[in-house]
Amino acid sequence: MAEGTMQKIVGLAKRRGFIFQSSEIYGGLKACYDYGPLGVELKRNVKDAWWDDMVHRRSDVVGLDCSIIMHPDVWKASGHLAGFSDPLVDCRNCKERFRADKAPRAEPGSVTIYRENGRKDGKKLEGVVPPQGYVCPVCGSGDLSDERQFNLMFRTSLGPVDPMQEIVNAIDDLAGMDTQARREKLASIIGQSAVYLRPETAQGMFVNFLNVLNSGRVKPPFGVAQVGKSYRNEITTSNLTFRTCEFEQMEMEYFVEPGTDEEWYEYWSQFRFNWYKSLGMRPERLRLRPHEECELAHYAKACVDVEYFYPFENPEGEGEWGELEGIANRTDYDLKKHSEYSGKELSYFETESKKRYTPYVIEPAAGADRATLAFLCDAYDEEVVDKEKNDVRTVLRFHPRLAPIKVAVFPLVKKDGMPELARGVMDELLGEGINSFYDESGAIGRRYRRMDEVGTPWCVTVDNETLENGSVTVRERDSMQQARIPREGIGEYFRNRLKTSRG
Numbered sequence: 001m002a003e004g005t006m007q008k009i010v011g012l013a014k015r016r017g018f019i020f021q022s023s024e025i026y027g028g029l030k031a032c033y034d035y036g037p038l039g040v041e042l043k044r045n046v047k048d049a050w051w052d053d054m055v056h057r058r059s060d061v062v063g064l065d066c067s068i069i070m071h072p073d074v075w076k077a078s079g080h081l082a083g084f085s086d087p088l089v090d091c092r093n094c095k096e097r098f099r100a101d102k103a104p105r106a107e108p109g110s111v112t113i114y115r116e117n118g119r120k121d122g123k124k125l126e127g128v129v130p131p132q133g134y135v136c137p138v139c140g141s142g143d144l145s146d147e148r149q150f151n152l153m154f155r156t157s158l159g160p161v162d163p164m165q166e167i168v169n170a171i172d173d174l175a176g177m178d179t180q181a182r183r184e185k186l187a188s189i190i191g192q193s194a195v196y197l198r199p200e201t202a203q204g205m206f207v208n209f210l211n212v213l214n215s216g217r218v219k220p221p222f223g224v225a226q227v228g229k230s231y232r233n234e235i236t237t238s239n240l241t242f243r244t245c246e247f248e249q250m251e252m253e254y255f256v257e258p259g260t261d262e263e264w265y266e267y268w269s270q271f272r273f274n275w276y277k278s279l280g281m282r283p284e285r286l287r288l289r290p291h292e293e294c295e296l297a298h299y300a301k302a303c304v305d306v307e308y309f310y311p312f313e314n315p316e317g318e319g320e321w322g323e324l325e326g327i328a329n330r331t332d333y334d335l336k337k338h339s340e341y342s343g344k345e346l347s348y349f350e351t352e353s354k355k356r357y358t359p360y361v362i363e364p365a366a367g368a369d370r371a372t373l374a375f376l377c378d379a380y381d382e383e384v385v386d387k388e389k390n391d392v393r394t395v396l397r398f399h400p401r402l403a404p405i406k407v408a409v410f411p412l413v414k415k416d417g418m419p420e421l422a423r424g425v426m427d428e429l430l431g432e433g434i435n436s437f438y439d440e441s442g443a444i445g446r447r448y449r450r451m452d453e454v455g456t457p458w459c460v461t462v463d464n465e466t467l468e469n470g471s472v473t474v475r476e477r478d479s480m481q482q483a484r485i486p487r488e489g490i491g492e493y494f495r496n497r498l499k500t501s502r503g
Helices: 005-015 037-056 072-078 163-169 171-175 179-191 202-207 209-215 261-278 333-342 368-379 418-431 444-454 464-469 490-501
Strands: 019-021 033-035 061-063 085-090 097-099 111-115 124-128 148-151 154-157 194-197 222-231 246-256 286-290 302-314 317-331 348-350 355-357 360-367 380-386 391-396 407-411 436-438 458-462 471-476 482-486
Touching: 005 019, 005 302, 005 368, 005 380, 033 037, 037 061, 037 222, 037 246, 037 368, 072 194, 072 202, 072 333, 163 171, 163 179, 171 179, 202 209, 202 222, 202 246, 202 333, 202 360, 246 261, 246 368, 261 286, 261 302, 261 317, 261 360, 286 317, 302 368, 317 333, 317 368, 360 368, 368 380, 391 444, 407 418, 407 444, 418 436, 418 458, 418 464, 418 490, 444 458, 458 490, 464 471, 482 490
Parallel strands: 061 222, 407 436, 407 458
Antiparallel strands: 019 033, 085 097, 085 148, 111 124, 154 194, 222 246, 246 360, 286 302, 302 317, 317 360, 348 355, 380 391, 458 471, 471 482
16 A cells, blocks of 8 residues: 555545535535535445345345434434443543544553644653553543543424523523532423434334335345435544544344344345455455454444455554444344334234244444445555656546446547547437546547546547547556447447446
8 A cells, every 4th residue: 555545545536526625615614525526426326336236136125215303212212312422532732532432542551652732743742641541542642631421413403492592581590500400401491392313324224114014015034224314423533534423324224033143144244245345345455353242232242344444544554444334233122122112012923933023133234435435445546557657647446336437438639520429429328327428628648547537447539440430449447458349339338338347
């Protein structure tokens, strides 16, 4: 991995229209990003590939699209209101705020060296690792605040009643209360209209279990899939779109008979791991990491992460493993909790055996934004074309299914009717639903390089031979090899190429 790869990827992402800082003209907003013209196509292709392989190409999975705002009792039942929090710590040296459970571990009482104010040119200081056994992940200082819990859910209000006005009206009463009574009074006022932006898509699938069961004529084992936005008030955000406050999830809840759950857990772990490889991700940058007992969530019998080796910069060098997707055996925890809180029986009756049971759930949960970032990082390459001339091309080696632009179309020159013929090729490709791009500006070699840099698999050039015999040149991105094919039926030609790439 070349030095500074992540910086180059970030620069390319902005320059070529993959990812922009949100509200950039106002100075930006931390942990919020916008997808540009090419980025939105890449992310959409990732989501479409997931939906295609997880839903459309299977007979045992159906889809769902749930509301972002749900009844507050959903989050009481799931445990999010009471326990969805992280231990928050402030560094007194560099002023960074971070999660204690993600901080670098160190021996309590040992010496730590860091820079004043976290600046690279700051004075070198020496400190001691605190009893908690970790240091600041940014500057390495052990001068830290105490831990305090921080709820990750975004709260808002629903309905015509303004809770702020209710608080104003109650100011006189609040002034005469002790701290605990004041907190309870405020919680009561806010709670009358409080709702939350969902922190995960999973709960919508659990509370719709009976609806899907009764309307979809399905029976275990079956899955319910959903792609949608979730929101978490993250303490620490970093590395472009890897961890943000607003993100999109691709989740599936697979309901199975208890006793078969371990078999299905293994199946989905391998299926999801292989999915990334099938879309061209390099195997040496992927791994399956089972959670240790101490890492497991309270609802999980087992969990494994698909991790990718991102080119993130860190104090130890460049590159680190990061979670791409988690596959969890959630047992019957969620359905039983929602049965308890709602009073509805969320179970399945098997008519053949006359047996009723609460299904176990296997959950493959992927992040669309993290997957998009991982595919972008994995595709990035700098290829030496001619060492003597110091000719290096930047190329994104996207799998054809994921490439934002599938085919670029060029006229060799802007005369002799070539632009009109090239436009005709472009129109035919667009008519076949193949996302294409027309470019007649600059030398043909430069146009090829521009398309390499955004990951376009094929370029079609209309040239003099096209005028003579009706053939065009097709140039392959990865090999840079060129071949001639008939202009006639070019839409069908590329439709077949894309179909073949699906495997």
